[in-house]
Structure formats: structure tokens, C-alpha cells
Amino acid sequence: MxxxxxxxxxxxxxxxxxxxxxxxxxxxxxxxxxxxxxxxxxxxxxxxxxxxxxxxxxxxxxxxxxxxxxxxxxxxxxxxxxxxxxxxxxxxxxxxxxxxxxxxxxxxxxxxxxxxxxVAMDLTEKIRGYPDMDDELIVLEILAQYERFAIVPETIPPVESDFPTVLQRTPVQHGTDLDYLYALANRYGYVFTLRPGAVPLTNTAYWGPPKRIGVPAPALTMGDSGFANVNQIVFTQDGRAAFQVSGLIPGPTEATPALPILALEPTLL
Known part of the structure; x- marks a missing residue:
């Protein structure tokens, strides 16, 4: 090479x-x-x-x-x-x-x-409950099982997250740890990634909103000019993808009225 x-x-x-x-x-x-x-x-x-x-x-x-x-x-x-x-x-x-x-x-x-x-988080399917834990605590609990890989968690608490008690509900995992981490992330429009740390043999597990702030990358350019930096580029549009989400969040008790929610329209920013 x-x-x-x-x-x-x-x-x-x-x-x-x-x-x-x-x-x-x-x-x-x-x-x-x-x-x-x-x-x-x-x-x-x-x-x-x-x-x-x-x-x-x-x-x-x-x-x-x-x-x-x-x-x-x-x-x-x-x-x-x-x-x-x-x-x-x-x-x-x-x-x-x-x-x-x-x-x-x-x-x-x-x-x-x-x-x-x-990959190590996607080998064993489990049915496990997490009493008295919100979603961020569940993520930390799952990542703690893989301490042999020197994983440093980086979690961002969701603004709309609740903290259920055992009297209200108990979150239950059905599937592998990785599937559950992805499911918890998708609930808030988050991402879950595992990337190498600054020191070899250490890793950072990120659970939070997509990181879209940073130094702008050069524009993707095709053609015969000196500015061309890609050989092929393809764009697709999925007309069946969800465009906007709305619904009701039930209250913690029967006496508490449900709260309406309406997600913002998707943006590329």
C-alpha cells in the first residue's frame, strides 16, 4: 500500500x-x-x-x-x-x-x-426491565456493561424526557443492546454512534442530537474543472417517508390531561 x-x-x-x-x-x-x-x-x-x-x-x-x-x-x-x-x-x-x-x-x-x-452490543437478544430509570440512565446502564472497551459515554439529556416510576411504567428492552440504543435515540431524533477516542484503545459513545456544527466542508463538485472532488453523486427522494409527526402524550395519571405535540417540519440545517 x-x-x-x-x-x-x-x-x-x-x-x-x-x-x-x-x-x-x-x-x-x-x-x-x-x-x-x-x-x-x-x-x-x-x-x-x-x-x-x-x-x-x-x-x-x-x-x-x-x-x-x-x-x-x-x-x-x-x-x-x-x-x-x-x-x-x-x-x-x-x-x-x-x-x-x-x-x-x-x-x-x-x-x-x-x-x-x-458489534459486541448486537450479539445477544434480551428481555430486560429498567425500573425507575429514564432513557438517558438506561443508555448509561447499557454502556456500563462494555467497560472492557474503555468506552466514555457522551449523552445529551432530551428536553422532553420523563422519569417514570414503577407505579407508572417500567421500560422494557426486547432485543439486543444495540437495537435498544437505536430505538431510544430514534425516540427523540437522536443518533447513537461509537467512535475511537483521542487515545488508542479508548472509544466515545455518543447519544444525542446529530452534530451539524463544525467547519464547513468543500462543496461536492463534478466535472472536468480543477475544483472537481467526486466522480459520481446520486440524489434520491423518498416520497413515502414521514414528513411531519403529531399526536398526544398521555399524562402520568388518568386525571392528567394528554398534551398535544407537533414536530417541526424537517430541515437540512
């Missing part, structure tokens, strides 16, 4: 608690590394290794699999190193291994793919 001058790629792989630098033999086989990050949802990674075979039927794909650090469920940390200062691109877990044999043995590939550490 080639990178800009002064920038190197570093990959840690191995156990979920203490991943180690990738073995030199594997590093020599690495052809491509891709990291995809979205505003709301899981970040993804993809590592492509050469898997050409010799006349005896053996090849580096055996080394990639037999070495052990690239097994499903193991942790992968991909970092960009500049002047010995690491910038973590993704901290995640391996989910899939693909072997792509080709008619030309020199073009065979083995692909290791996965997603960020929220």
Missing part, C-alpha cells in the same frame, strides 16, 4: 482486551485497507490481503487464517501514523472472512471485514 509522505498505516489485531501489532508477515501481504464512517450507524472496515498460491497448493491465505489474530470476534484497530502520532480510524471487531480465489493465482485475495465495537 502507498500513503502520502510522512503517513504510515498501523494495524493492531488480536484479543478484544489487548490487540497487538500485526505480524510483519501479515503486513507484507496487506494490499488495501478501507474504513467507512457514517453520521448515524456503524462504521465499517475492510482489509484485503494477497492470497496467491504456489504450485504445491499452499499460500499466504493459510498464514492469514492460521496466525489467529484475524479470527471472527477478534479486535482490529486501524491507525494512521504521522510523526509517531496515531490517529485511530476505526476500533472494531472482525465479523466476516472472505476468500476470493482467481483464475490467475497472483490475483487471489482474502478479505477481512467488520464493524466498530458496537
Amino acid at each position: 502507498s500513503f502520502p509522505v510522512g503517513i504510515q498505516l498501523a494495524v493492531l489485531a488480536g484479543s478484544q482486551e489487548v490487540p497487538l501489532p500485526m505480524a510483519p508477515g501479515l503486513a507484507d501481504l496487506l494490499i488495501d485497507a478501507q474504513v467507512t464512517e457514517v453520521a448515524d450507524g456503524q462504521s465499517l472496515f475492510r482489509l484485503t490481503f494477497g492470497a496467491q498460491r504456489s504450485d504445491k497448493g499452499t499460500g499466504p491465505d493459510t498464514q492469514v487464517l492460521a496466525e489467529g489474530s484475524m479470527s471472527p470476534g477478534n479486535r482490529i484497530v486501524i491507525m494512521a501514523m504521522q510523526v509517531a502520532m496515531p490517529t485511530v480510524l476505526i476500533d472494531g471487531l472482525i465479523t466476516d472472512i472472505w476468500l476470493d480465489p482467481a483464475q490467475n493465482p497472483s490475483q487471489s485475495r482474502i478479505v477481512i471485514s467488520g464493524a466498530d465495537l458496537s
